[in-house]
Each structure stands twice: as structure tokens, then as C-alpha cells.
Amino acid sequence: PAPTTPSAKAIYDKDRSFVFHSWSAQSSVDPLVITGADGVHVIDGDGNRLLDFSSQLVYTNIGHQHPKVVAAVAEQAHQLCTIAPAHANEARARAAELIIDIAPEGFRKVFFTNGGADAVEHAIRMARLTTGRYKTLSAFRGYHGATQQAINLTGDPRRWPSDYGSAGSVHFFAPFLYRSQFNAETDEQECERALAHLRSLIEFEGPAGFAAIILESIPGTAGIMPPPAGYLAGVRALCDEFGIVMILDEVMAGFGRTGKWLALEHFDAVPDLITFAKGVNSGYVPLGGVMISERIADEFATRAYPGGLTYSGHPLACAAAVATIETMHDEHVVDNAALIGETVLGPGLAELAERHPVIGDVRGLGVFWAIELVADRDTKEPLAPYGGSSPAMAAIASRAQRNGLLMFQNMNRFHLTPPCIVSAEETKQALAILDDALCAL
Numbered sequence: 001p002a003p004t005t006p007s008a009k010a011i012y013d014k015d016r017s018f019v020f021h022s023w024s025a026q027s028s029v030d031p032l033v034i035t036g037a038d039g040v041h042v043i044d045g046d047g048n049r050l051l052d053f054s055s056q057l058v059y060t061n062i063g064h065q066h067p068k069v070v071a072a073v074a075e076q077a078h079q080l081c082t083i084a085p086a087h088a089n090e091a092r093a094r095a096a097e098l099i100i101d102i103a104p105e106g107f108r109k110v111f112f113t114n115g116g117a118d119a120v121e122h123a124i125r126m127a128r129l130t131t132g133r134y135k136t137l138s139a140f141r142g143y144h145g146a147t148q149q150a151i152n153l154t155g156d157p158r159r160w161p162s163d164y165g166s167a168g169s170v171h172f173f174a175p176f177l178y179r180s181q182f183n184a185e186t187d188e189q190e191c192e193r194a195l196a197h198l199r200s201l202i203e204f205e206g207p208a209g210f211a212a213i214i215l216e217s218i219p220g221t222a223g224i225m226p227p228p229a230g231y232l233a234g235v236r237a238l239c240d241e242f243g244i245v246m247i248l249d250e251v252m253a254g255f256g257r258t259g260k261w262l263a264l265e266h267f268d269a270v271p272d273l274i275t276f277a278k279g280v281n282s283g284y285v286p287l288g289g290v291m292i293s294e295r296i297a298d299e300f301a302t303r304a305y306p307g308g309l310t311y312s313g314h315p316l317a318c319a320a321a322v323a324t325i326e327t328m329h330d331e332h333v334v335d336n337a338a339l340i341g342e343t344v345l346g347p348g349l350a351e352l353a354e355r356h357p358v359i360g361d362v363r364g365l366g367v368f369w370a371i372e373l374v375a376d377r378d379t380k381e382p383l384a385p386y387g388g389s390s391p392a393m394a395a396i397a398s399r400a401q402r403n404g405l406l407m408f409q410n411m412n413r414f415h416l417t418p419p420c421i422v423s424a425e426e427t428k429q430a431l432a433i434l435d436d437a438l439c440a441l
């Protein structure tokens, strides 16, 4: 709703006059005015402090306005605001070093982009050039960005208006026991059958056509669905068997969100390429990139990589990444995310599910949790249709917001994804507000 304070109302009106908003019919846009933020809170136009359990679009992993990151950006701005990608620069080189330091064994280089979608574009291009093949495999219930290739890899309704059938992209069902596509009753069955389905798809589509399989290590926007043990290793084995490059998308799940530096550390598979963005510098300045394994990096040792961006490795963004990663190490931010997930957020949501039959499923780890709301627990009928919203979902979100809690909402799900620095106390406050909103429903 529009704010009541005159200065905030003026911001709201100017936004409505001039800003063209993402994913929206412009006449129905109703943005929340935000005038400030610190830590886990944002401040709205009327001066209310809200717990930001959305981390905006799940990216402020270190929290808002961390003084060390703000200072590093300011210092870099004074020293050298910008320099082209062809030059060597301390902030860029150090950021790449720190990123490779948290990458799996065998990863050597970082290609910097401006965000997640272009990281995905370049990872796919690297895979195509390495294999000499074109087609790609990606999962339904997955999101990889909004540029043309990335939206075609995406497996949700946002792809449909941009799908002209020419991107070479084939979709498959990844494991998701709560709504099993394979009539599975256990994680083991789901894993085995999802892998058999993927194998069949590759064999029937023609294995020699596929350049890459791209998967989110833990699908985020589509519902925070940690894959069962053995699934990613099974995908790795299929990639090896058929000569396909394996790409894990860590744009949302990476950099502490799941209680590990990278979400893939929860599993037993090492991909060939890793895409990242968001948490790498908590979005203080736009940054993304591709972590490149030695095998793929070697492909471009003597032949040119045909790709680049004017702002690749922008010094302000890289200085923010250096300060973010160093501070996350120094302040044990990743351990905090794991601890909050295990001791407060996970158990708290499970407890809410015991009292509120509308919660059909609770999934997640670290500070990366989803609750799936259903009209009926037995039929699992979603509280909002696939690809849509509903008055009941909107009522919960707006009551929570009025009481000081912002959550990430998608279809019939709320995602509780606070910054990794969130305290136990703040988490309990958020759970109480959510409890109240569910009671009101």
C-alpha cells in the first residue's frame, strides 16, 4: 500500500510514474517504499522496521549495510572506480582468489559477469564450445535467470512467453518427493526413478546432441527442494557416461545460504562449472560469475574464449566481494546460518506445521527454508494454483508485513530466507509473526 508520510508518498508516486517494473503488469504495481536498512531489517517509507526474511531476492547474505563492506566499496571508489576487464586489478584478482578458495578441488579460474543470468549464459557457452554440441538439459521447477538462454533453461511458467522453441533446451523432472512425479514413497525410490527418467530422456533425445546439464544444487525459487542423497552423484555419472558438461547453479544457494559455503558441499558430486552471483557480495554492487574447473579452463588455454562484458570484474563489485567473503570468514557467518537452521528456524517451522494443517510441507536447511501451503493435507491441493497467487496467500503475506515481517512468496509457498547473520531472537520474532498470520487465516 502507498505510504502515508508525504516524502515517501512522493517517492512512491515518482516510481509509479517513471519506473517500469519486472514481471508485472505496470498498472497493478504497488511497490513498498524502502528508505533504509541495517542488518536483518529494512525501514519502510513510514519509518516502520521490518524483519527482512526475504533477503530481498535472497541475496543479502551478510545483511544490509555491513560496515566493512560499505567501507570497502567507498575505499575502492576513492582509489579506482572502474577499469576495463583486460587490465589486472587488485580487487578483481583477490576476489577471484577468494572464490577459488571456496570452490571444490580442481577449480582454477573465475569469469566475472554482472549477475546470475549472464553467468548462466556464459557457462552454457563454455559447455557448447567445449563439447561442440548445442542442446541442454535443465529441470522443471528450476530458475536460471531472465536473459534469452537462461529463461529457456528455466523450468517454470516465466519461460513460456519467451519460449520460441529454438533454444535447444530440454526439460526433465528432478526429484521432489512431496509431489513425486514418479509415484515414489521414499527418498531412495525418488532418487533412483528420477535418475532413470533422466537417463531415458538423454537416450531418447540422442546423447550426442547434449552440451550441458544445468541444475540448481538446491532449487531455490521453485521451492527449496534439497535433492536426495546420491542424486547429484548420479547426474555426474550420467554426464561422464555421455560426455555432457555438468553445471551447478549456485546463484541463490551459494555463499553461506545453506550453512555451507556452497550448497554442493552437502552432496557428493563435483560439477565442471559453477555459476554464482547474489551472496558473493550480498548484491551491494551487481556481480556474478562462473567458477571454471581446470578441464574447461584448459580448453581455452590456446584458443580464445569468444565472450566478454564491459563491466566484467568491476572493481567496486569485486571490492565488495573481497570484503564480504573475508568478513564472512572472520565473523563465522556461514556457521551461524547452519546453527540457526538446525536449532531455531527448522525446528520452529516444524512446530508451526504441527499446529497449522495449512502447512503441507516444510523443507530446507541453513537459512534457506520453504513452507508449502495446502487447502487439504491429504490431496495436497495447493493454496494457490501453479503459476498464480490467491487471496489466502495474499492475506497471510499482508498481515505478516503489517506486523513487521517480509517473506519471499512464490505460488503457494513462503520462503524464509533471512540474511545468514540473523540471530536466534530475530528468528523467533519472525516465527511468532508468521504464527499469528497463519492463525488469522
Ligand code: PLP
Pocket (backbone or CB within 6 Å): 057, 114, 115, 116, 117, 118, 120, 143, 144, 145, 146, 216, 220, 221, 249, 250, 251, 252, 253, 277, 278, 288
Ligand atoms: N540462477 C538462480 C538459481 C537464481 O536464483 C537466479 C535469480 O534468482 C538466477 C540464476 C538469475 O540471477 P540474476 O537475477 O542475477 O540474473
